Amino acid sequence: MRHIISILLENEAGALSRVAGLFSARGYNIHSLTVAPTEDPSLSRMTLVTSGSDEVIEQITKQLNKLIDVVKLVDLTEGPHIERELMLIKLRAEGEARAELLRLTEIFRGRVLDVTPTTYTVELTGTGEKLDAFLEAVGEGAILETVRSGTSGIARGERALA
Amino acid sequence: MSMELTGAEIVVRCLRDEGVEYVFGYPGGAVLHIYDALFQQEQVKHILVRHEQGATHAADGYARATGRPGVVLVTSGPGATNAVTGIATAYMDSIPLVVLTGQVPTALIGNDAFQEVDNVGITRPCVKHNFLVKDVRDLALTLKKAFYIATTGRPGPVLVDLPKDVTAAKAPYVYPERVRIRSYNPVTRGHPGQIRRAVDLILRARRPVFYTGGGVILSDAAEVLTELVQRLDYPITSTLMGLGGYPATDRRFLGMLGMHGTYEANMAMHHCDVLIAIGARFDDRVTGNVEKFCPHAKIIHVDIDPASISKNVKVDIPIVGDVGRVLRDMLRVLDATDRSPDREALAAWWRQIEEWRAMDCLKYDREAPVIKPQYVLEQLYEVTRGEAFLTSDVGQHQMWAAQFYKFDKPRRWINSGGLGTMGFGLPAAMGVQLAHPDALVCCITGEGSIQMCIQELSTCKQYGLPIKIINLNNRYLGMVRQWQEFFYQGRYAMSYMESLPDFVKLAEAYGHVGMRIERREDVRPALEEALAMKDRLVFLDFITDQTENVYPMVPAGAGLSEMILV
Ligand SMILES: Cc1cc2nc3c(=O)[nH]c(=O)nc-3n(C[C@H](O)[C@H](O)[C@H](O)COP(=O)(O)OP(=O)(O)OC[C@H]3O[C@@H](n4cnc5c(N)ncnc54)[C@H](O)[C@@H]3O)c2cc1C
Ligand SMILES: Cc1ncc(C[n+]2csc(CCOP(=O)(O)OP(=O)(O)O)c2C)c(N)n1
Numbered sequence: 020m021r022h023i024i025s026i027l028l029e030n031e032a033g034a035l036s037r038v039a040g041l042f043s044a045r046g047y048n049i050h051s052l053t054v055a056p057t058e059d060p061s062l063s064r065m066t067l068v069t070s071g072s073d074e075v076i077e078q079i080t081k082q083l084n085k086l087i088d089v090v091k092l093v094d095l096t097e098g099p100h101i102e103r104e105l106m107l108i109k110l111r112a113e114g115e116a117r118a119e120l121l122r123l124t125e126i127f128r129g130r131v132l133d134v135t136p137t138t139y140t141v142e143l144t145g146t147g148e149k150l151d152a153f154l155e156a157v158g159e160g161a162i163l164e165t166v167r168s169g170t171s172g173i174a175r176g177e178r179a180l181a
Numbered sequence: 182m183s184m185e186l187t188g189a190e191i192v193v194r195c196l197r198d199e200g201v202e203y204v205f206g207y208p209g210g211a212v213l214h215i216y217d218a219l220f221q222q223e224q225v226k227h228i229l230v231r232h233e234q235g236a237t238h239a240a241d242g243y244a245r246a247t248g249r250p251g252v253v254l255v256t257s258g259p260g261a262t263n264a265v266t267g268i269a270t271a272y273m274d275s276i277p278l279v280v281l282t283g284q285v286p287t288a289l290i291g292n293d294a295f296q297e298v299d300n301v302g303i304t305r306p307c308v309k310h311n312f313l314v315k316d317v318r319d320l321a322l323t324l325k326k327a328f329y330i331a332t333t334g335r336p337g338p339v340l341v342d343l344p345k346d347v348t349a350a351k352a353p354y355v356y357p358e359r360v361r362i363r364s365y366n367p368v369t370r371g372h373p374g375q376i377r378r379a380v381d382l383i384l385r386a387r388r389p390v391f392y393t394g395g396g397v398i399l400s401d402a403a404e405v406l407t408e409l410v411q412r413l414d415y416p417i418t419s420t421l422m423g424l425g426g427y428p429a430t431d432r433r434f435l436g437m438l439g440m441h442g443t444y445e446a447n448m449a450m451h452h453c454d455v456l457i458a459i460g461a462r463f464d465d466r467v468t469g470n471v472e473k474f475c476p477h478a479k480i481i482h483v484d485i486d487p488a489s490i491s492k493n494v495k496v497d498i499p500i501v502g503d504v505g506r507v508l509r510d511m512l513r514v515l516d517a518t519d520r521s522p523d524r525e526a527l528a529a530w531w532r533q534i535e536e537w538r539a540m541d542c543l544k545y546d547r548e549a550p551v552i553k554p555q556y557v558l559e560q561l562y563e564v565t566r567g568e569a570f571l572t573s574d575v576g577q578h579q580m581w582a583a584q585f586y587k588f589d590k591p592r593r594w595i596n597s598g599g600l601g602t603m604g605f606g607l608p609a610a611m612g613v614q615l616a617h618p619d620a621l622v623c624c625i626t627g628e629g630s631i632q633m634c635i636q637e638l639s640t641c642k643q644y645g646l647p648i649k650i651i652n653l654n655n656r657y658l659g660m661v662r663q664w665q666e667f668f669y670q671g672r673y674a675m676s677y678m679e680s681l682p683d684f685v686k687l688a689e690a691y692g693h694v695g696m697r698i699e700r701r702e703d704v705r706p707a708l709e710e711a712l713a714m715k716d717r718l719v720f721l722d723f724i725t726d727q728t729e730n731v732y733p734m735v736p737a738g739a740g741l742s743e744m745i746l747v
């Protein structure tokens with residue numbers, strides 16, 4: 020099962036490698052990982068997407084909690100939550116394809132950030148599935164480059180990790 | 182305004198204020214400021230080892246024997262990498278160490294500078310935590326945190342990397358009385374509801390068994406464990422790491438369990454209906470095949486580390502907390518109830534266990550003309566009346582020591598269980614002997630293991646450490662040979678030890694006494710003679726049966742009840 024683990028950790032040199040090292044040393048999967056400082060500059064917020072059996076996920080959260088730099092964590096997938104990923108995508112846009120690509124971008128609520136006579140660079144946010152669907156729709160032939168941020172997540176309602 | 186001190190002076194002051202008696206180390210360029218500061222004071226004594234691995238094992242032995250953190254000081258680069266094996270050894274057995282490593286000056290970090298290695302990176306997977314100090318003003322607080330983290334919760338090694346310029350720079354010195362780390366709050370008090378549920382299950386048990394481990398030793402909980410077990414009159418077995426946590430001479434003690442555990446202990450595990458696991462981590466050497474582990478049991482597990490619980494085996498009543506506190510709370514719950522265990526069921530269970538015990542699974546050929554290693558350990562036990570501190574190396578000799586020396590007290594059995602580090606025994610014995618200068622300290626070893634840190638014989642000479650080395654010399658990497666006999670049809674690849682040194686001469690070359698014992702009847706007199714030399718290190722080279730094996734044995738992949746017996 021896919022899990023989104025949201026982690027508050029000390030914003031210190033090495034904290035990220037402790038988390039990454041834990042996953043590689045114990046053979047856990049990392050599908051994506053995003054991290055940046057929070058409004059409190061002494062803390063970073065990380066969203067980590069992983070998968071495994073219930074037992075593995077239990078060990079992952081326990082092992083993460085054991086890291087001295089980890090202040091708090093929550094498995095977002097245990098409750099209602101929102102997840103978003105940002106994608107920047109450069110598309111080959113020539114001739115008739117230009118109009119079609121614009122239309123698709125609009126349908127997916129993307130934004131064109133940069134235009135040249137031969138390319139569009141599009142910004143798109145959504146769940147990973149939505150981004151995948153867009154890639155599918157434009158077709159491999161049109162894609163020059165993609166950059167994805169990995170998933171960020173947050174709980175719905177009053178629940179907060181602070 | 183407090184005085185300004187150099188970083189090096191701050192390090193030494195912190196050690197002093199932390200009450201550190203000994204630092205085990207080896208100098209080099211990156212730590213010269215610290216050595217200079219050590220030189221100019223007398224409270225903190227420095228023990229100069231002959232290899233940095235020895236420093237970590239010695240500090241580790243000191244920590245295991247006392248419960249206080251062991252302290253290590255080594256230089257950057259090769260000094261630090263040499264220390265890694267010892268750090269990993271301590272990590273696997275949850276031993277508190279504070280390891281100070283030298284580092285190149287901050288301006289050179291990342292430059293492939295002379296003797297630069299990423300100490301924090303290299304040790305990250307085998308420390309509880311580590312720090313790189315980049316500013317002298319953070320130094321004292323960081324060291325305070327290091328001691329705090331190493332010794333609280335589930336203990337472990339903490340490394341502090343000290344760039345040379347940081348040890349030269351100056352800052353005011355204040356050693357914080359206490360420290361709080363917002364992201365680190367180990368739970369020590371068990372959940373009262375869980376404790377009541379556990380006691381209820383314990384009282385309902387018909388075939389109970391206590392399975393105890395290193396956590397009992399680390400928590401200094403031997404006394405309260407003994408009280409609880411005796412009050413209930415339940416059988417108890419221990420892991421390799423928990424030996425001495427309950428008196429081995431008490432009839433309720435079934436001996437060690439696991440791969441080389443006793444028949445009665447493993448059978449009791451397999452047939453129990455309630456398993457009470459205390460400070461033990463369900464290691465694969467203990468469980469055997471987890472699919473076949475304790476098939477009839479409800480399991481209670483007390484451990485300070487939530488990650489130990491339900492890691493390998495799913496448990497029914499988890500209790501996160503310190504062993505000592507939880508067991509005291511359990512006794513209180515027992516005090517408050519008028520319920521007691523089912524005496525009849527218990528009597529039947531004990532009858533069954535006594536039948537298993539009657540198998541005498543540790544029997545060996547007592548008439549053999551050659552020296553049996555088991556015989557040496559039995560004699561050692563008698564001659565020392567069970568009062569010695571035993572350190573051990575790794576191999577068959579380690580298992581025989583665990584089986585044949587009956588430890589009645591905690592912190593007397595000192596060995597590397599989790600990492601299984603050959604070379605541990607002698608340097609660990611140095612730490613133990615320094616901690617207990619008047620005690621008898623014996624190092625049980627094999628001709629393979631002893632050669633891995635043999636150079637520490639020189640350290641023993643320098644500090645006059647009268648350790649008794651019991652070398653069970655079978656001319657084989659015996660534990661390897663045993664596996665090759667059982668599982669590789671006797672193809673003894675690289676397990677025969679050729680070109681062995683003359684250990685007697687070797688001991689003498691280092692300024693010690695050496696003895697070679699080849700006949701069974703000489704074993705006892707030799708031990709008595711050696712023990713009488715109270716102020717000398719004696720190297721006893723026992724020429725033992727070459728092909729003796731450790732029994733019982735649970736082969737890899739088998740369940741605990743599927744032992745190979747003699
Ligand atoms: C050649 C060889 C053969 C071996 N054969 C065997 C064998 O037959 N049988 C055997 O038992 N072992 C054997 N071992 C050792 C084995 O590898 C493990 O090291 C050992 O079984 C682990 O012991 P433990 O479960 O007591 O855990 P430890 O490693 O001692 O861990 C202690 C546990 O207690 C917890 N703890 C720490 N402090 C506290 C506290 N204050 N309160 C509560 N909990 C705490 C920790 O979180 C941890 O879970 C062998 C090793 C070697 C090298
Ligand atoms: C550093 C290290 N290398 C290799 C091993 C693997 N190993 C485990 S036991 C053993 C043999 C030990 O031989 P010896 O010290 O003579 O003890 P014996 O088994 O003969 O009693 C070996 C090689 C180890 N545990 N540690």
Ligand SMILES: [Mg+2]
Nearest residue numbers: 627628657659
């Ligand atoms: Mg040998």
